[in-house]
Structure formats: structure tokens, C-alpha cells
Amino acid sequence: xxxxxxxxxxxxxxxxxxxxxxxxxxxxxxxxxxxxxxxxxxxxxxxxxxxxxxxxxxxxxxxxxxxxxxxxxxxxxxxxxxxxxxxxxxxxxxxxxxxxxxxxxxxxxxxxxxxxxxxxxxxxxxxxxxxxxxxxxxxxxxxxxxxxxxxxxxxx
Numbered sequence: 001x002x003x004x005x006x007x008x009x010x011x012x013x014x015x016x017x018x019x020x021x022x023x024x025x026x027x028x029x030x031x032x033x034x035x036x037x038x039x040x041x042x043x044x045x046x047x048x049x050x051x052x053x054x055x056x057x058x059x060x061x062x063x064x065x066x067x068x069x070x071x072x073x074x075x076x077x078x079x080x081x082x083x084x085x086x087x088x089x090x091x092x093x094x095x096x097x098x099x100x101x102x103x104x105x106x107x108x109x110x111x112x113x114x115x116x117x118x119x120x121x122x123x124x125x126x127x128x129x130x131x132x133x134x135x136x137x138x139x140x141x142x143x144x145x146x147x148x149x150x151x152x153x154x155x156x
Contacts, residue, residue: 004064008033009077019065023057024048026064027074035075035103039132046131049104050074056111075103078110085148086110093144097135105131109145118149 006013008031015030027033027050036059039047043061050059051073078084082091086106089095096102105128112119112127119127124145133141 002065004067006064006067006072007069008072009074009080010071015064017064020063022060023050023062023064023067023072024059027059027072033074033076037100037103039101039104044130044132045101046104046108047101049107049131051107051111054111054114056108073107075107078106084110086113086144089144089148093140093147095137095140095144097137101131101133101135105133105141109141109148112145113149118151119145121146 001016002019004015004017006015006026008027013031015026017026017030024036024038027036028038036050037047038060039045041060043058046058048058048060049056051057052062052067052070079087082088084106086109090102090106108128108131112124116123121142124142128138128141128145
């Protein structure tokens with residue numbers, strides 16, 4: 001066991017954990033931040049996606065010891081009030097069906113929009129290609145991401 005000082009959403013947590021424990025389990029089991037989901041356990045499906053700094057990472061395959069001093073953002077910290085443009089677009093377009101993959105989908109999309117504020121449909125497909133959705137809502141996911149990336153129009 002080791003002690004880790006983690007900045008998450010942007011609160012400071014002091015956690016005792018095995019250095020090889022995946023960040024996902026630290027979040028879910030030790031800190032009770034359960035918005036980040038377990039999917040495959042191998043970093044392949046994207047359900048466990050969180051941000052380290054501004055980049056998306058699969059928390060199921062990331063040892064807590066690899067976090068270092070980087071800030072972690074989970075779905076709970078993206079916008080606690082649910083007002084992030086992606087969250088609003090997700091609701092407006094009615095993206096979720098079962099909803100299980102949605103936190104990982106939104107976190108991957110949010111990292112994309114930080115890097116590329118106005119992506120093309122091709123860029124969205126390429127970025128989201130490795131996030132799996134068993135319900136097959138891929139067209140709605142892409143539509144919501146593109147909607148969230150549109151500049152706000154002012155009314156005359």
C-alpha cells in the first residue's frame with residue numbers, strides 16, 4: 001500500500017491504495033465517484049474514460065501510481081450542474097438508450113472539443129471510433145458532438 005494525493009474534480013483526496021490498482025477502482029471503490037463505469041477492464045471500450053489534464057485516458061488500465069500530479073476530471077466534475085454543451089446536446093438529441101457508456105462517451109468527446117473546438121464529422125468519427133455503445137446510438141452521438149461544437153448564435 002502507498003498513499004496518493006490526488007486532485008479530482010478539482011478536490012484534493014488522500015488515498016491509500018496498491019500502486020498498481022487501476023484508477024477506475026480508486027474512483028469507484030475508495031472515493032465513491034461512481035459515474036465512471038467499468039466496461040471491459042482492458043481499456044478497449046471507453047466506458048471508464050476520464051481526463052488526466054486535458055487528455056482522455058482509460059481509467060481501468062491506468063495504475064493510480066501513473067497519475068502523478070496530473071488533475072483528474074471524471075464525469076461528475078465535467079459540469080456538476082449538467083450545463084456543459086455536450087451534456088445539453090446529449091439531452092436535446094436524446095442520445096442515451098441504456099446510458100451505460102454515456103459518461104465515457106461524453107468524456108472522450110469533451111477531450112476532443114478541447115483540442116478541436118469545431119471538428120468535422122470525420123474527426124468526430126475518428127475520435128469516437130474506440131468508444132463502444134451496445135445500443136448503437138453512434139449517429140446520435142456524432143450529432144450531439146457536432147451540435148455542442150457549434151458556436152452559440154446570438155439573437156438579433
